[in-house]
Amino acid sequence: MNNITNDIYYIGVNDHEVDLFEGQYDVPNGMAYNSYIVVDDKTAIFDTVDGRFTEQWLNNITEVLADRTPDYIIVQHMEPDHSANLKNFLTKYPETTVVGNAKTFAMIEAFFEGITIANKLEVKEGDKLSLGRHELTFVFAPMVHWPEVMFTYDSTDKVLFSADAFGKFGALDVDEDWACEARRYYFGIVGKYGMQVQNVLKKASALDIQTICPLHGPVLKEDLGYYLGLYNTWSSYGVESEGVFIAYTSVYGNTKKAAELLKEKLEAKGCPKVAIADLAREDMAESVEDAFRYGKLVIATTTYNADIFPFMKHFILDLTERNYQNRTIGIIENGSWVPAVAKTVKAMFEKSKNITWTEATVSLRSSLKTSNIAQIEALADELLK
Numbered sequence: 372m373n374n375i376t377n378d379i380y381y382i383g384v385n386d387h388e389v390d391l392f393e394g395q396y397d398v399p400n401g402m403a404y405n406s407y408i409v410v411d412d413k414t415a416i417f418d419t420v421d422g423r424f425t426e427q428w429l430n431n432i433t434e435v436l437a438d439r440t441p442d443y444i445i446v447q448h449m450e451p452d453h454s455a456n457l458k459n460f461l462t463k464y465p466e467t468t469v470v471g472n473a474k475t476f477a478m479i480e481a482f483f484e485g486i487t488i489a490n491k492l493e494v495k496e497g498d499k500l501s502l503g504r505h506e507l508t509f510v511f512a513p514m515v516h517w518p519e520v521m522f523t524y525d526s527t528d529k530v531l532f533s534a535d536a537f538g539k540f541g542a543l544d545v546d547e548d549w550a551c552e553a554r555r556y557y558f559g560i561v562g563k564y565g566m567q568v569q570n571v572l573k574k575a576s577a578l579d580i581q582t583i584c585p586l587h588g589p590v591l592k593e594d595l596g597y598y599l600g601l602y603n604t605w606s607s608y609g610v611e612s613e614g615v616f617i618a619y620t621s622v623y624g625n626t627k628k629a630a631e632l633l634k635e636k637l638e639a640k641g642c643p644k645v646a647i648a649d650l651a652r653e654d655m656a657e658s659v660e661d662a663f664r665y666g667k668l669v670i671a672t673t674t675y676n677a678d679i680f681p682f683m684k685h686f687i688l689d690l691t692e693r694n695y696q697n698r699t700i701g702i703i704e705n706g707s708w709v710p711a712v713a714k715t716v717k718a719m720f721e722k723s724k725n726i727t728w729t730e731a732t733v734s735l736r737s738s739l740k741t742s743n744i745a746q747i748e749a750l751a752d753e754l755l756k
C-alpha cells in the first residue's frame with residue numbers, strides 16, 4: 372500500500388467498469404474511490420469505497436493492519452460511493468467505533484435498515500480525537516455537497532482529509548491533467564453550493580495544510596495554493612479564464628454556421644480563447660464547466676415546440692440550478708416562422724444574479740443571410756469590449 376506520510380496509508384480502489392458516475396457523468400478514465408488509514412496507538416480509517424469493491428478494500432485494510440482490528444472508522448460522507456461498505460465492514464469488525472455527526476448517523480439508519488453499531492462516537496464541529504501521536508479535528512462542511520459532510524484535519528502530519536472537495540473524475544492509474552477533470556467534477560456535482568464551499572475554505576485557511584487527501588483523485592502535496600486558488604475562483608463564481616464559450620444546437624446546420632462564424636470573427640479580432648460546443652453531440656458536463664470557466668457565454672439555438680431546442684434547455688437548466696452568475700451572455704437565435712429564443716432564454720435566467728445581456732443579438736430566419744453578418748460582427752465587438 373502507498374504511504375502518504377509515515378503513518379498514513381492509501382487503501383482506496385480504482386474503478387474502470389463504472390458506466391456513469393453518480394448515474395449521469397461519463398468517466399472515460401474511470402473513477403477512484405479513495406480511502407485512508409492512520410496507523411498510530413489507535414488506528415482510524417477514513418471512509419469505505421463503492422459497493423462493488425468490498426473484497427479488494429477489506430484486503431487493503433488487512434495488508435496494512437494485518438491482525439489488528441481498526442479502532443475507528445470515520446464517515447466523512449454518506450453518499451454510497453464512499454459509504455456502501457459500512458455494513459460489510461462492521462460485519463467483519465463489529466467492535467470498531469463508527470465516528471460521524473448527528474446527520475451521519477441518521478443517514479446510516481436510512482441507508483442500512485437494522486444495522487447494528489456496537490460503538491458509536493458522535494462528534495460536533497471542532498471536536499478532537501487523539502490516536503496517540505496524531506490528533507484529529509473535525510471540520511464540518513455542510514452541503515459540500517451533502518448535509519452530513521465533514522472534513523478531518525490531522526494537525527500532527529498537517530493533512531486535510533477533504534471528503535469530495537478537491538476530488539476529480541478519473542482513476543488514479545491514468546495520468547491526466549488535474550484541473551480539467553476536477554473542474555468538470557466540481558461544477559457537475561458541487562457547483563450549486565459555492566457559498567458553502569466558500570465557508571469551509573475560510574475555515575481551512577486557518578489551518579496549516581501540507582497535504583490534501585480527497586475521496587476522489589490524487590492526493591495533493593505540492594503547490595497547494597494552486598488548488599485552493601481554483602476552488603476559491605470556482606466557488607465564488609469568478610472568471611477562471613478570459614475568453615468566450617459558444618454553446619450551440621443546430622438542427623440542419625444553419626445555426627452552427629452562425630456560431631462558427633462568430634468564433635472566426637472573435638479569433639480574428641484577438642479574443643484570447645474561444646471554446647465552442649455542439650450541445651447535442653458533446654458531453655454536457657464539459658459544456659457546463661466551460662460556461663463557468665469563461666466570463667462570456669453565447670447561446671445559439673432554435674425555436675422549437677414554441678420553446679427552445681431540448682439540449683439547450685437542458686444546458687441552461689444545468690447552469691441556473693448551479694447558481695450561474697456574474698457573466699455576460701449573448702444570443703444567436705434562429706426561428707423559421709416566429710423566432711422566440713431571445714425572450715425564452717432571458718426568462719430562463721431571470722433569477723440568476725448579475726447577468727449582463729449583450730445589446731447585439733443575432734436573429735436568423737432559417738439560414739445565415741448577408742444581413743446577419745453585420746449582427747455577428749457587432750456581437751463579436753461587444754463581447755470583446
Ligand code: FEO
Nearest residue numbers: 448450452535586
Ligand atoms: Fe464522492 Fe458525494 O460522493
